[in-house]
Structures are given as structure tokens and as C-alpha cells.
Amino acid sequence: MDVFLETVSALNDETRIKLLAFLDIHGALCVCDLQESFGMIQSRLSRHLKILKEGGFLRVDRCGTWAYYSIRFPLDRFRSEALSEIRCLGIELPPLQKLSETGDCKL
Amino acid sequence: MDVFLETVSALNDETRIKLLAFLDIHGALCVCDLQESFGMIQSRLSRHLKILKEGGFLRVDRCGTWAYYSIRFPLDRFRSEALSEIRCLGIELPPLQKLSETGDCKL
């Protein structure tokens, strides 16, 4: 019950739905990229990304000081179906502003 | 976005998940049956049932003064997958206390 509720409540926020849609389109991005793209303050993003990660939707790959967030695959059926729904919503997303450089990191 | 969030937030409550599981097992029940089974006050149940209905999970069939709530079929893929998850949670549910009589009503 708790795990399911954690998954559902991760979905229960407009900001997090937009973040999922954005990461679904653009692949792995770090917090500063998202911060710049969405014009959001860092602590807010960090919190939402944590909730999405703990809800089983995202993975994090650390690369030096950067933390690259991306959709976690494979997703189970429920989360996968949720992502399909999100893809169909036609959400308006901001343009990607990419500041970070992967450099050595293999993502 | 709003419709999806309405669906998700309907799922985002322990009481409502239990109600879905209970109605999934027992079929159509009226508010007084649920009230008795769960030991909840009527206004609380009525509110949660309304949210589940507006979230697309339940239908209501009125029969005189009774309002019979049941899972709405067919469910779309996302809601159906949510219900599958709920079935797998192994939620402990109270025994059914059935007070209402269907009588003439065809359910």
C-alpha cells in the first residue's frame, strides 16, 4: 500500500508531470539544466526530482558535481502506463536550455 | 493535464484505495453498506465516493433512496492498470455488512 501510494503521490503534482514529460523527450539532464529550462529555483527542482526518484520513475547518474536525472527503464506496467498517459496530454514544455557538459561522463 | 491529475489524485488516498478494492470484490454497494462495513461516518464516505466517481473509477446507479456505487467498466488502460496494482497489494479489508436490499432494482 505504502509503495503504491508513494508512486501515485509522485504523479500527483503538475510540476512533476511536466518534469517527467521533459525528461522523457530530452533524456538525461542535470538539475541546473532543468532549473534554467523551467526557470525554477534549485531547491524546488531538487525536491520534486527526489520525489519522482523515490516514486520509482527516475534514476540518477552522478558525474562529478552534476547529477543527471533520467527516466528509469524498464518501468513496470503501472508507471509505464502513467508515462504513456503523460505523453498523450500534449503538455506545453519550455525549450531546453542545456548548460552542463557531459565531458568524460558516459551517459 | 487536469483530467489526468483528477484521476491521479483520486488514487492518492488510502481510504479511496480501500474503497476501490472493496467494491472490486463485492460489486455494487450503497453508501450505507460501506458506512457499516468500514465504520466510517456517512459524509466522509460520500465525499470519497464522489472523488472516485469524478476520477472515472466508479459509476452510480440510483434506486429509490439508495445510491449503488460500483467499479465503472470498461476502465481505460491507466485506470485498469491502477486497479490491477490495487488487487496485488493484499490490502486487509473489513467484512461486508450488507444492510440495503435491492428489491425491485435491477443492478
Added chain:
DNA sequence: GCATAATATCAATATATCTTGATATATTAT
């Protein structure tokens, strides 16, 4: 019509969640 029963809605309080700004941690470069 009047009384009773089932359900729905409202207003107030309690509880949880979100946002913000400040601070803490961690990594890299000098």
C-alpha cells in the same frame, strides 16, 4: 402533506503538501 431514511453538501478545523530562502554537503580547480 408529514415523517422517516439515504445521500449530498457546507463550514470549520486538522493534517499534509508545496514553495521559498537559507544553510549544508560534495566535487573540482587554483
Added chain:
DNA sequence: ATAATATATCAAGATATATTGATATTATGC
């Protein structure tokens, strides 16, 4: 070691949601 950058966490206030008790609505039987 110090400074700079990226991210995470914390505390306070703002907002949303849940619960309760009271009231309103609707249908039935007398």
C-alpha cells in the same frame, strides 16, 4: 587549503486536502 559550482536538506509560511458535525436534498411510506 581556499574558492567556486552543483546539489541536497532544513525551517517557515502558503496552499491544498481530509475529517467532522451540521444542514440540505431527495425518495418512500403513511
